[in-house]
Amino acid sequence: MASPSPFLLLLLCLTALWLSSAADDAAGFTTFKVYFHDVVGGPSPTAIRIAQAASSNTSSTAFGAVVAIDDPLTTGPQRAGTGTSTEVGRAQGTYTFADQKTFGLLMTMNFVFTAGEHNGSSLAILGRNEVLSDIREMSIVGGSGKFRMARGYVQAHTIDSGATNGETVVQYTVNVVTTNASEQGGQAKHLEGRKAVGTLASCWLGSGD
Ligand SMILES: *[C@@H]1O[C@H](CO)[C@@H](O)[C@H](O)[C@H]1NC(C)=O
Ligand SMILES: *[C@@H]1O[C@H](CO)[C@@H](O)[C@H](O)[C@H]1NC(C)=O
Ligand SMILES: *[C@@H]1O[C@H](CO)[C@@H](O)[C@H](O)[C@H]1NC(C)=O
DSSP states (O other): OOOOOHHHHHHHHHHHHHHHHHHHHHHTEEEEEEEEEEEOSSSSOSEEEEEOOTTTTTOTTOTTOEEEEEEEEESSSSOTTSTTOOEEEEEEEEEEEOOSSSOEEEEEEEEEEOSGGGTTOEEEEEEEEETTSSOEEEEEEEEEGGGTTOEEEEEEEEEEOOTTTSEEEEEEEEEEEOOOGGGGTTHHHHHHHHHHHHHHHHHHHHTTO
């Protein structure tokens, strides 16, 4: 039987390697929803204005104002403890009114999980939140715990604008990929590299008969 050219074999081996690493990546993908409660009014607000420019009051988009948040994240759209909705964490950080033409916020926050499946882990989120749009996409730039080395995005969709009671409710759909390398302090990633070299070598050698 005529043996295939070495070049063709190498190409096949590299394709196999690429397919196996693509499958590994997919294994670290997680998606879930949480509901963000931004309480600006009432006796116990969770969002307070901490800074603004002299012109922020007269700006139609509150340009220059900065708000600190410690907003509850719940499993359902209702307040924690109402129906089946429970608190799973807090959104902590700031949002800045960063647009002079529309309500465009710069969100700089951590999702800090304190209960449920992701208890003890956090996600760092950074992005533009044009609050009057239906779906706003922001970046996940990192994380801690099970979300170490995270990357991904969230999609925010307002459920209740808060016009009546001062509590805005926003559904956040979280889409996150982790390498899962952190579980063994980077060991997994190292082993994965060795496995890849092993796959390539055995593919190459195995084809030599
Ligand atoms: C880590 O990998 C396991 C399967 O290997 C998966 O079940 C888990 O969801 C992953 N963790 C994250 C945060 O993606
Ligand atoms: C902006 O308005 C608030 C009340 O709405 C007031 O307390 C504050 O002093 C104003 N700030 C400036 C810089 O005018
Ligand atoms: C979350 O994790 C912490 C630390 O491990 C633990 O003390 C706490 O009981 C957990 N909370 C829930 C609601 O699971």
